[in-house]
Amino acid sequence: MSSDNASSAVSNAEQEVRQSSVDARLPAPETTTLLPKGLQWLIIGVVGLCCLLLAFVLPAPYSTVLLSILVIGSVVVGVILQRRSGRHGDKDAARIERSGALRLLLPAAEIGLIVIIALAANWNFIRADEFERVNGHELEWLTSSAHFAHLSLRDYGYLPLWQPYNDFGEPLIDNPFSFVLNPLSAGPTLLVGSVQGIKISIVIYGVFAGLGGYFLARVLGLGAAGRLLLGLLMIGKGNMLAMIGTGYYQLGVAQAYFPWIVGTALVVLRQKQARWAVVLLAVMLTLMFWAGNIWYMLPILLGLLLLTGFHVIPWGGRTFDSSALRRMLLAAVLTVGLCAVTLLPIFGSRDYVGRHPREVMAGVVTDPLVVAQQFVTGDRALFDLKIDPYQPQFYYSYVTPLWFLALLLLLLPPVGALRALNSASLPQAWRIWVPGLIMLIGSFIWGVGGNPLMIWLYDTIPLLAQWRFVGRALAVTSFWLVVLMALRLDSLSRLIYAPVLIIASLPEKTVRAAQRNLGALLLVVTLIAAFQVDQAASYYAKTTGLETEDTRCIAWLRQQLPNEQLALWRLGYDVTTPFLDNRIRQVGIEADYVALPQPSTVGQIDLTRSRAKYAIGWHEEDRNWLRRDGYVPVVDGPRSEGVSCLYRYPNALSYAYKIPLIDIETAFGEELDPELTIPINSLQRLPDRILLSVTGDAEHAMVVTIQESAYSGWEVWVNGTAATLQSVGGQVGVLLPSGEGSYDILFAYRPPLFFAGGIITLVTWIAAVGYLLRAERLLNQIRGKGREPQAALPAA
DSSP states (O other), X not given: OOHXXXXXXXXXXXXXXXXXXXXXXSOOOOOOOOSOHHHHHHHHHHHHHHHHIIIIIOOTTHHHHHHHHHHHHHHHHHHHHHHHHHHTOHHHHHHHHTOHHHHHHXXXXXXXXXXXXXXHHTHHHHHOOTTEEEOOTTHHHHTHHHHHXXXXXXXXXXXXXXXXXXXXXXXXXXXXXXXXXXXXXHHHHHHHOHHHHHHHHHHHHHHHHHHHHHHHHHHHTOOHHHHHHHHHHHXXXXXXXXXXHTTOHHHHHHGGGHHHHHHHHHHHXXXXXXXXXXXXXXXXXXXXXXXXXXXXXXXXXXXXXXXXHHHHSOOTTOOOOHHHHHHHHHHHHHHHHHHHHHHHHHHHTGGGEESOOOOSTTSOOXXXXXXXXXXXXXXXXXXXXXXXXXXXXXXXXXXXXXXXXXXXXXHSOHHHHHHTTSOSSSTTTHHHHHHHHHHHHHHHHHHHOOOHHHHHHHHHOGGGGGOOOGGGGHHHHHHHHHHHHHHHHHHHHHHTHHHHHHOTTSOHHHHHHHHHHHHHHHHHHHHHHHHHHHHHHGGGOOEEEOOHHHHHHHHHHHHHSTTSOEEEEOSSSSXXXXXXXXXXXXXXXXXXXXXXXXXXXBOSOOGGGOOXXXXXXOSHHHHXXXXXXXXXXXXXXXXXXXXXXXXXXXXXXXXXXEEEHHHHHTOOTTOOOGGGXXXXXOEEEETTEEEEEEEOOXXXXXXXXXXXXXXXXXXXXXXXXXXXXXXXXXEEEEEEOSSOOEEEEEEEEOOHHHHHHHHXXXXXXXXXXXXXXXXXXXXXHHHHHHSOOOOXXXXX
């Protein structure tokens, strides 16, 4: 059989598909009921029960078997109904096929299946109670911004701009790791707190990612098999749940935006009148930027740049598409404007982000073959046995069983593969295939580390060296692999019709039955493969119990000193939430981010290294270190195994104090003698506003300071008049002249770039809504009404 015949058959098949879509738009006559009403409800009940068992009860491998039975059973029922419809005549069958209800039922069933699988994959988070949080060493610290925002709304009634309880404080909103402005990431936490809220957000993101894959498949014009594959694999794409389940919440949930961004970008590039897509693309990019980690912004923007380039270039009889380029540029402008409220202050303070070292040699070098295995194997032994690469949050990238990938590669004929790059539903699909392949290969090379080109780029572009832990790029590889697999599957689902169409000797009914059976078989195989991936990824939907011992110790300290400004040292930062709940500053967080203060303008001493007044020591090594550093046990504090958990440092500095200017200028090192200071106890404190009442000194100029980082954005007023803010050893402070007198000093965190960015964001939102509603038409009408008609000139 020649390839020309195959291509002709495929063209005929596509012509039939187009004709059927035209017929579907015709008014639908009344349909004939083929089943008694009681039997219909029985089928609905059985299917509903199976779905409940599949989602919530049955473990593997029984759930896989049930899914197969459910899908195959639906195919069998469909065949029976088709045969029964023949008894009523071909007219009745045609009426059923054109039924509007059926056209709505198919997408509803597909979306319903995606939602059910998303809930099943995240079932551990759904069933967990308030005493279990999401697993991960850094989870509490990484999500502390949203939890503190929840506490602030509950206790103060507003969202402060400063979070004072992580070390010496940090911005709450204009913070590279904050996601307070993202409603999907922070919304549930703002309502119920981080312990339950983060789990709810993860479940929402699972559904959101699956629907994003389905949306992208619809944009690509894929059939049912391709739509379900893309939607279901976005739920269980290995990198997403692996990152979430190991505590890297922001990096995990940011991946849920990939399909939405790519899908809306394709609509912008291919549809001239789709204004909604321009705005939606800007919104999705903004939400991804507000997800709390900008790592994936770079590769997703590179992907959009490639898609734009390949769509606007003149090729295949098309001229340069300047209108598509303008639409993408408009989306870019809207994105920058919407992000401005955090983008401006973060960019303006980029030199004051500490503890984030440069990546050396373009990342950890790994074996490409071992890394490639991660895409086709869900074997966790590679990580449990610490076989390189052994960090699942970077390298677990399982997206397809090997047998399914081999099926896609082997069953699609080479000639058919080339023919399938263009179809009626996706013209010039090569403009997606080529950028997709470039991103797939490029991100894989980036993710395995040590590539000479990447080393050169990391050495040449200083900012690029901040993109650390390059294994994260494999999440981009897995995304594009899923997209290209779905495109290839859709090509296969169309090309398998060719053999049965070519056999002209068979009756038409037999040919159509063969088409349906082949399509149903392919759909079943696709669902089994996708379900295997989602089932494997659900392993990382882990929770862990709350640290009750630390909570008990911290809560006891606050109960003993309900009104004191407390600071507490603890080794590690795996426990953060109890500090926020009890309004106690956690000292000694050695994470990869710290808000660095402005260089000291008064004195040479580094006050940001001051010891906390209290410390927790559970282990003998910690207790020995605390004793050597001058801490003494709190004998009446909570005890574990006969040992007190709390230690106290007798020479700790007060939260707020004043000191003669000459004494602070002559102090050096990291330790300030508390005998030189005068504590200030008359204060009123909100998270981002501190009001002090102090008296001056008759003989000396005084320095007033509080233990808050002198980060850019702090301002100070003395007796209602703006004064010059000082960085006193890295702490905010102000100078008072010599002489007696009373002073009311107000320190407030008011970053000007944040407010300027907020205005830009608000204006951009208004402009985006106006663009979406075509406000320029209204303006033109108003201008037209305002023009007076010109009087006719008198005849000569």
